[in-house]
Amino acid sequence: MTIKADLSLTKEKICLQLADNQGTITIFYSGDKSLLVTEPSVYLLFKDNTLKAVGSITDEKLTARTACDTMIQLTLPWDTELEYLVQSLSQTAEEAGIKLSKKATNEKIPANYYNSVTAYQDILLTILEKFGFHLKAKEEPKKPRPAKAQHRWRKEVASIEFYVDDFDCKATIIWQKRNEMLIKKGAQLRKEYELNKDGSVGLDVRMTTQLRTEQEDKIKDFVTTEDIVLKSVNETGLFLYYGGRNGWLVFKDTEGKTIDEWTVVK
Template structure:
C-alpha cells in the first residue's frame, strides 16, 4: 500500500495530512488532554504502545483510562466517526485486546467496506510509528476496493429526490460537505426498534439530528431548509437510514446520486 500524505514533526507530536482531502491523524506523545483539538474526531489511547481505548470525542478529550500517547483521527466527510471507532473496536476484539468499552453505532453493511479500507490506511501509518493492533491469526478476506464519491460543481445544480421508507424530500448537494434538504420534506414517523423494544443506536442518532433542527420541524414536516454534512446524515434524518442512501437519492430521471458522483 502506498499512501500519499504531508508530514509535520515536532518533539511533542506527529501530524499527518492525507492527500486528496482524505483526513488527518495526529500522534500526541503526551497524556495532556488539553492538547486534543476541539473538533469531533476518533481517538485512540495507547500506553507503552499498547492500545487501551477507542472512542469518539467532540471539543475535548475526557477519559479515566491511563495513557501516555493518544492519536486523534479526523476522517474525510464520507467516513462516519462512529463507524470508524466501531471498526477499531472490532479489530481490537479480534486481536484479543481488552479495551475500555464504549457504545458505538453498528456499522451498516453498505458502509463496512469503505470504513474497513480507511481503517487499514490508518493502521498502516500507525504501524510505521510503532503503534500496532496485532491482527488475529485467522486469514482475512481481501476487502473490495472502497467506493469513493466526489462532489463537483455540476452536481450542485441537480435536485435529488427521496420517496421511500415513508419519507419524501428534495435534496441538493450544494457543497462538498453540505447536503441541503429543501423545506417541506416529510420525515418518517415510526421509529424502528430493536427486537427487545429498545431504541437502537441508529434511531438515537436520528433523534439527535432531529433535535438539533427541531426549530425547523413541525408535525414531521420541515418548515425551513435543513443543511446536513453527508448522504448518510440525510438518510438518518429522513428515514432512520438502514439502507444504502447513495442509491435512494435519485434525480428526475431515476439516476442515483451514486451514479452521478462515484469515482470509477
C-alpha cells in the first residue's frame, strides 16, 4: 500500500494532508481539547499511546472527559460518514482487547457503507501505526520451529534389528549403511490407505505407490519375497505403511528403544 500525504510539523502537532482529498490527520501532542478544530470530524484520545476514547465532533463542544496526553483528529472525505468510522474504529479497538471509556453504539454499519469505511480505516491505521499508535492487537512473535533432529549412522547400529508391528504392517529393518535401510524378506505391507478430507489421494500415498512399483518384482500379495534396500527411514516408512507416522519413533529394537534414541545427535 502506497499512501501519499503532505506533512507539516510544529511543536504542538503533526498534520498530514492526504492526497486526492482523502482527508486530514492531525496529531496533537497535548491534552488540551481546545486545540481540536470545531468542524465535523472524528477524534481519538490516547494515554501512553493506548487508545482511551473514540468519538465525533459535530458541534463546538467535545464532551469526552478522558484524561489523555495525545489527541488525534480526523477530518474525512465528503463521502465518508463520521459515525460509521467511529463505529468501525470502536469495534476494531474492542476486538484488540482495548477498553474504551467512550465509544460508539453497537449498531451495525450498513452493508453498502461497510467496504468503503473499513478500507478507509485501513489507510488511517497504517499511518497511525507508523507514529506508534496501535488499535489492532499486536501479533505474537512466531516461535521458531525447533531444529530438526539430526541422526548419525555408525557401525554399531548396523548390527541392530529394528521392528515395526503396527498400522497393519510387520517388518524387520536394519540400517546397514548410511544411505541403506534394509527391509528383510517377509515384510507384511499395509494394504489400506486413507484419503484426504476432500476424497483425493495424498502425496504420501502417491509416493508409496511409486516406491512399491519400483520393487513390484519383490512383492506378492503385499508381502516382500526378497530383501529390499531403500535410502532412508522416511522412504522405509512410506514403503511399509504409507507414511504419516515418524519412522524415527516407530522403528524399535527388541527392548523398545527407538531408532531415534540410538542415532540422534545430542
